[in-house]
Amino acid sequence: MAARNPVTWLGSPTFPAAARTALDDSQLRRNLKHATGTIRTKRAAAVSELDDWEQLRLAGEAIKNEVLTRLDTYLVQFEEAVTARGGVVHWARDAAEANQIVLRLARQAGAGDVVKVKSMATAEIELNEALQAGGVTAIETDLAELIVQLGNDRPSHILVPAIHRNRAEIREIFRRTMPDVDAGLSDNPAELAGAAREFLRRKFLTTNVAVSGANFGVAETGSVVVVESEGNGRMCLTVPETLITVMGLEKLVPSWRDLEVFLQLLPRSSTAERMNPYTSVFTGVTEGDGPRQFHLVLLDNGRTSTLADEVGRQALRCIRCSACLNVCPVYERTGGKAYGSVYPGPIGAILAPQLAGDMHDPHAASLPYASSLCGACFEACPVRIDIPEVLVHLRERSVEAKGRSPESAAMAAAAWMFGSRARYEAAQRAGSLARFVAPRGKLSHLPWPGSKWTNARDVPVPPKESFRGWWRRNRG
């Protein structure tokens, strides 16, 4: 039996249960409302500046679809190009294999510590935990990722993993965990960033191995692209002697020209910037410049089986921008940790269960239902992933996996009732009898599962006469 895929966190409660706890956290609600509201407004402005935004989205969708359609060809082309430029390519079927490869490479380089560029792929496979178990300490160098790591916390957002924290909380984490931190550290963001800079600078200069993810891989040239905002990633990619990049195998684009599309789509969608601050491109090994050794780990971990699903495969177009999280009304209230995966929000609700690949797991099966299907995610997605469509599709898979249940019996009964006019009208007449127990035309208490509605909302009772009754009486 294959090892459990860590893309969903072990022991996570189902989404409704986790959400219940999150919803009562007033500080979390305030932090999220503020952060998502701010980035939402900025993104809308950044996107509205381009009059060809819709064409860019279509182009992004088309390029990614092309890659996914001929992924085998592009992967081989990419491997050949990386190898030709002095890189070493490793293939990892799952998280366990990828972690073993990285640990082995780190040990071969004699590393006790590795510095890390912010990366979703390595978070997905829980690389830090695996390295730690093997005696190697991973140091996150992205500021938000560092806050999560020092706080012994979980990430709650793809781009801003510490979005659930405000600056007062961050100050407390730094004061508690950073050696030699200034005792008078305030919660001024510039001071906090300064403290992190000092802490990290020492690590950059003393660590010989870096681990990164990849935003894009160019099949044509074997180039890897890392997009980040702080410059800490650039330090990792250039200073250490050994660089190990873990890249999901769907991250390819065919050619250099295609990057032009994504380097417009990604910054505007994620950070609402016109241009990304630090875009690092590296191709194999270059004499006298940057790392002496370059290893690339191509990660499957559920991607091939996701690709086999005709509806669900569009999730593999994702460029991890987080726009869907920032516009999602569910995410805005529950935060990311309620999703129980490194991939939260709307994209997480379709990506995590597919990568995990087991709809019999109650937690994974609950994720596709963590949406009101309002469609804000699809509207914001720069590569036009129809997230509501995939959510509904995965709900079907969840229903299939569950088999017979009280819900499936109720749904079958409702379908049977709606299947005939006579049965539907009989049900209407029966429902209308509720008016005798609800003289004001509404009910405030229904038995379970209706209580889930009436706990917070009244429900109208059917009036004496349905519309069709009135029509027959007046027009029939």
Place this chain on the structure above:
Amino acid sequence: MRVALFTTCLADTLYPNTLRATVRLLERLGCEVAFPEEQTCCGQMHYNTGYREHARSLARRHNEVFHGYQAVIAPSGSCVGMVSELYPGLAGTPAPTYELTEFLVDVLEVTDVGAYFPHRVTYHPTCHSLRMLGVGTRPHQLLAAVRGLDLIPLPESESCCGFGGTFALKNADTSTAMLADKMRQVLGTGAEVVSAGDNSCLMHIGGGLSRLHSGVRPVHLAEILASTEEDPWLPETR
């Protein structure tokens, strides 16, 4: 013009006033309204909850019932979205189906329907009207021409109210949190009427406002547009 009324099972059963208003409005604008009595439910609940085969059989049934009509109209963005956007991939091309405001503004080319509604109103645009159908400003164009109506913009109007069909039961707590924010915005406008183009969203928002005895009443847009000085809107009695 001869049109068929797609009542939606929710409005037929719970909100007949909305449908009577829709008939009255369409007839006032010169349409001949037919009501195919075999119709029941479009299957949206089954579809969105993951019961595709049940949804498919209800969708096929719906397509048969409305086969041959040139224009099918419903006062519901989500039910029309189900039929016009999702039926083609599920049960085959449906008869041309319009959400009420789309039909009024695009087909009848009218924005002033001669309505009178002397109330302070705020409008929730509803997600499926907004994002699935893209009705845009059509409801606002129609409301702007209603005499006596004082339209107060709803802040964060494009945020979902938290209904989402079975979402309101399966994720009742999150749904309630979304509803709380929506109600806060509605109450902040000082309007006595919250309107929308979809009774399902109004059932949700109105159900919360009713629980709080907030004094704000949900009224479907069709009822506002049907109301005239000669025959003004009156609150529904059950």
